[in-house]
Amino acid sequence: RRPITETDLFKFVWAADPRISPNGSQVAFVLVNVNEDKDRYETQIYVVPSDGSAPPRPLTSGRNDRSPRWSPNGREIAFVRTPEPLDGKPKPAQIYLISMDGGEARSLTDAPKGASSPVWSPDGRTIAFVSTPDSSSAQAKADSANKPLDSTRKKHITDVRVITRAQYRWNGGGYTDPTAHSHIWTVPASFTVTGGLPTTRQITFGGFDEGEPVWSPDASRLYFTSNRRLEPYYESRGDELYSVPANGGASVKVASIDGQIGTIAPSPDGKRIAFTGAANAKPLRFYDQADLFVMDAAPGSEPRNLTASYDFDVEGDISGDQHPPRAEAGGGILWN
Numbered sequence: 001r002r003p004i005t006e007t008d009l010f011k012f013v014w015a016a017d018p019r020i021s022p023n024g025s026q027v028a029f030v031l032v033n034v035n036e037d038k039d040r041y042e043t044q045i046y047v048v049p050s051d052g053s054a055p056p057r058p059l060t061s062g063r064n065d066r067s068p069r070w071s072p073n074g075r076e077i078a079f080v081r082t083p084e085p086l087d088g089k090p091k092p093a094q095i096y097l098i099s100m101d102g103g104e105a106r107s108l109t110d111a112p113k114g115a116s117s118p119v120w121s122p123d124g125r126t127i128a129f130v131s132t133p134d135s136s137s138a139q140a141k142a143d144s145a146n147k148p149l150d151s152t153r154k155k156h157i158t159d160v161r162v163i164t165r166a167q168y169r170w171n172g173g174g175y176t177d178p179t180a181h182s183h184i185w186t187v188p189a190s191f192t193v194t195g196g197l198p199t200t201r202q203i204t205f206g207g208f209d210e211g212e213p214v215w216s217p218d219a220s221r222l223y224f225t226s227n228r229r230l231e232p233y234y235e236s237r238g239d240e241l242y243s244v245p246a247n248g249g250a251s252v253k254v255a256s257i258d259g260q261i262g263t264i265a266p267s268p269d270g271k272r273i274a275f276t277g278a279a280n281a282k283p284l285r286f287y288d289q290a291d292l293f294v295m296d297a298a299p300g301s302e303p304r305n306l307t308a309s310y311d312f313d314v315e316g317d318i319s320g321d322q323h324p325p326r327a328e329a330g331g332g333i334l335w336n
Contacts, residue, residue, distance in 0.1 A: 062084075072120055126246070131182065132183070167231075
């Protein structure tokens with residue numbers, strides 16, 4: 001018995017982002033610990049029987065593995081891994097697949113800007129994910145094509161930065177690029193005959209970010225949230241609900257509220273959509289309690305607040321390092 005000290009924080013271990021297998025027999029989760037020597041968090045995916053009959057065992061061997069997602073048949077897990085830099089240069093995170101029968105994990109994507117938020121289609125054939133197009137690579141190719149053949153001069157890179165937005169940098173993240181936006185992509189959940197990576201396909205486009213995709217039960221559409229206001233920090237409304245054909249096409253606004261839409265979950269029959277949302281109070285205030293809404297899946301349907309008289313946060317969370325850091329907390333909206 002002694003007072004806590006600052007070095008005790010290095011001994012903390014967290015279990016994060018629990019995911020139950022389709023047959024309910026196992027739970028995959030992220031083990032988070034602190035590497036004191038390298039001054040960083042490390043994450044690794046573990047599995048454990050859901051009845052507690054055996055201790056957890058490591059499923060992956062990486063030091064930055066997270067976001068485990070079971071395939072619909074429970075035979076594979078897709079997850080996100082940030083590879084260890086071999087030459088000192090950081091590498092972007094990619095989506096990997098690992099078989100529950102054993103063997104090494106294999107990379108499914110090779111996105112220049114990285115890939116995250118893998119979501120299996122209901123039939124298990126496709127994985128939707130979020131990535132940012134590599135506009136710098138396209139520009140470099142264009143510059144190379146327009147470069148005179150006899151030119152030997154090095155291109156001058158200016159260090160002047162022109163700021164045109166009120167919000168232009170993030171704490172810990174540095175300057176933001178207003179031209180770079182996260183979009184939804186899909187990739188077949190299988191490798192080619194030659195063992196190469198499957199071809200990814202960009203589903204959404206444009207000048208705004210899109211949130212984590214959610215498949216419709218028939219796998220025909222992808223739902224997502226997006227704030228399509230040029231400078232949203234000046235607006236009282238936040239993310240709205242959209243959908244897009246799973247094979248690509250025009251996005252359609254499905255729902256909006258006078259406030260912010262959060263997590264979304266279509267019903268098993270695909271006829272309704274539940275979502276969390278924080279409606280703006282009158283007059284406006286800094287924080288509004290989140291509620292649970294439900295609506296018909298047809299665009300333009302009116303959302304109905306199911307928890308207007310429930311005086312607690314729906315899907316509230318904690319901000320700080322002493323909950324599962326660098327990994328999701330799990331949960332979400334579940335239909336019976």
